Amino acid sequence: MKNIKNIIWANLVLVALLISSCSDSSDRIQESQIDASTPILSDLDIWLRSNFVSPYNIEISYLWGASNTDIARFLYPVREDNVQRWSETIKRAWIDPYNELGGKDFIAKITPRQIVYSGGFNFNPNSPTITLGIAEAGTRITFFNLDFLDYSDENSIRRPLQTLHHEYAHILNQKFPFTDDFGLITPADYTAQWFNLSAQNALDMGFITPYASSQEGEDFVEIIATMLTNSRVNFEAIIDNASPSGQAIIREKLGIVLAYFQENFGIDLYELQELSYQALLDSLD
Template sequence: MNNRFKILPLVFLTVFITLLGCDGSEDNVSGSQIDTSTPILNELDIWLRSNFVAPYNIDIQYQWDVNDTSVNRYLHPPFPENAEKIAQVLLDVWIEPYNAVGGENFIKNIAPREFVLAGGFNYNPGVPTITLGIAEAGARITLFNLDELDFSTIAYESDVIGDSDDFDVQRSVVGPISTVHHEYGHILNQTIPYNTAFDVINPGNYTAQWFNRTNEEARSLGYITNYASNQSGEDFVEMIAQMLIRSREQWDDLVNNIGIYDPDTQDYELDVDGNRIINTEAINIIREKEQIVVEYFAQDFGIDLYELQALAHQALLDSIDD
């Protein structure tokens, strides 16, 4: 009984306050501050809605919203013509190959729901690196550097004179599409985690200072790129990206010719005849990683990665501007 009487005054007080708040006057509600009017759409907007929003529920944001990117970086929106070009590349080189081998609803079911496009390079303060793309919780991918791209070229390290990590590779179509393959790999991993046996193949040389390595040094240690030597999660998706931007023949040529690294020349060692000394240990490490990645796609998504590789590479070749 005591408990009951202790509660009643609180109930009465609540009712009394509520009654005081109702003075009988008419509601004075102003108009909504939310703009619900139909936006004015240009031809690009209509095309993006027809090819991305309607079939895949993916929004391509190319008109600038300061809240979509870091205010601490010198970034700007891309030119609309470059936004259209990269959107076509996404459709042809990423979406259609995955749908062809994974089923017509593969990208519809597993995809970032938004792409944010930026025109300039995203330079990282304090370190000699740039951020090529960002995947945020599997929901959004941001791509940078679109106004610096040459949509008429495909460049690999072997095509670049001098530094193998030259920006020229990132200025070709290989730059953004390898970034998409990389970031989409993270989204797949967030959907279904990969086999952790991958993490213990050669963990001893992962480093936060990966940018101080050349790709040649990283490969001699069993990592397909220098960024792959950052940590195992990046290693896994770099394997995906580097496979999908090449034909299988190009991939095998890259892996089978990994040499022993010479820190003095920052290149592979040569024998007395001037031939590269092949690094069998490093090649075996990368082939072991490749096998886990191939099994991951086959067992968890029903995708033949080599078939996807063939389609993605041919689509990349077909995407080049005349």
């Protein structure tokens, strides 16, 4: 009995010591350090909120933030006066056509949540190439060289729209992967040295563009991007420029791409092409 008392007494002292020794003199939780104040909004900011954030939950990030881009590269922010026109162009040539054919919430449901604008070119080190755009984890698309767009030149606007359709197709692929048979058509011809291929060589090998030969995922989305930024006649003419074997390969790949859109989204890609290409033309001066 005496031992039990001693044990109880000892344990009480032990608990008291533990509690006192664990006392912490660190600060109490203080006011949050997160800046939740309303930022200063320009007219442009208000317009972007009305046209992208509210309807589609897409942030157009045009104000420079080092975390948005690779600090090792010499990149810079877009000029303010180039923001609204490009935003209107992508709404017209990307959001509206997809929503018209895929349903009014198509883009709101499957979309990059942030679109980043950058003014200058993104030159790739040790390579004679530039990066036109980047899609990251299906949540963000970054556009480069927006300060150099010429709205009197169809090709100048086609390139970044091609980038947009290219990157968005990657996001669609992340939600609905394409079938393995696509990669089995030209598995041996994919190359990291894609930039050494001329456009004609790429076509003859069964790739719609040289970059399509870099890997099967790029091959798939390059077909979509090329389609959506050209008229059907022009697109057919591009394919017809390939050698007979190249044409056959591209058409086989195209069949898989068309089926992918029909089966996963109920969208006829040729209809989408008509709408998006017309929007490209409408965005020009």
